[in-house]
Amino acid sequence: GAVVSQHPSRVICKSGTSVKIECRSLDFQATTMFWYRQFPKKSLMLMATSNEGSKATYEQGVEKDKFLINHASLTLSTLTVTSAHPEDSSFYICSAREDRAQYFGPGTRLLVL
Amino acid sequence: GNSVTQMEGPVTLSEEAFLTINCTYTATGYPSLFWYVQYPGEGLQLLLKATKADDKGSNKGFEATYRKETTSFHLEKGSVQVSDSAVYFCALSDLGGNNRLAFGKGNQVVVIP
Numbered sequence: 204g205a206v207v208s209q210h211p212s213r214v215i216c217k218s219g220t221s222v223k224i225e226c227r228s229l230d231f232q233a234t235t236m237f238w239y240r241q242f243p244k245k246s247l248m249l250m251a252t253s254n255e256g257s258k259a260t261y262e263q264g265v266e267k268d269k270f271l272i273n274h275a276s277l278t279l280s281t282l283t284v285t286s287a288h289p290e291d292s293s294f295y296i297c298s299a300r301e302d303r304a305q306y307f308g309p310g311t312r313l314l315v316l
Numbered sequence: 317g318n319s320v321t322q323m324e325g326p327v328t329l330s331e332e333a334f335l336t337i338n339c340t341y342t343a344t345g346y347p348s349l350f351w352y353v354q355y356p357g358e359g360l361q362l363l364l365k366a367t368k369a370d371d372k373g374s375n376k377g378f379e380a381t382y383r384k385e386t387t388s389f390h391l392e393k394g395s396v397q398v399s400d401s402a403v404y405f406c407a408l409s410d411l412g413g414n415n416r417l418a419f420g421k422g423n424q425v426v427v428i429p
Contacts, residue, residue: 205362207359209359235415237416244424245421245422246405246420246421247360247405247419249416296359296360298360300415303365303367303409303415304348304350304362305362305415305417307352307360307361307362308359309358309359
């Protein structure tokens with residue numbers, strides 16, 4: 204139980220384009236999902252908290268207009284990186300909360316050329 | 317604010333050796349504590365958790381005890397295998413409604429045959 208999927212697992216895009224990443228809780232409903240960014244050999248940086256049916260809460264320093272988050276259902280949250288630039292290249296990981304624990308997706312490797 | 321401190325540097329050890337990774341925390345109140353493991357190229361997996369003082373979390377031969385008096389949650393395994401090579405993250409969840417996680421920096425564990 205408590206499986207979270209992400210799609211795509213890897214994406215390469217051109218600078219200036221937008222990329223959408225999906226996060227799904229497969230066998231449970233999650234009113235709260237989280238989006239993280241991980242740099243090489245670094246810990247996870249929380250970007251935003253996504254609550255179903257309401258606006259996401261962004262961490263300080265994260266541009267809400269650049270990283271659009273939609274949590275339209277209890278099993279799906281999406282992160283759209285708008286007008287991507289090479290510095291947005293990173294490993295993006297989502298998680299879904301069940302009870303007191305968070306269950307993580309396998310991550311999405313984004314490379315912006 | 318809440319924070320988690322993990323011992324510095326990677327850990328390299330031989331198969332069947334004893335593993336300890338130190339984790340201490342700073343928090344108000346009584347947070348829940350977690351250990352997550354990240355295998356190369358993958359997202360994080362919940363390894364074990366403890367939700368109150370003196371609780372012991374255990375899974376796959378790993379153990380950690382929630383020590384309120386020393387604000388610690390050290391991870392131990394009596395006999396490691398090569399397949400245990402991964403990055404291990406200690407984390408605590410805040411007591412707010414969203415239960416956001418605060419992560420330590422992680423420790424790379426390399427088990428040599």
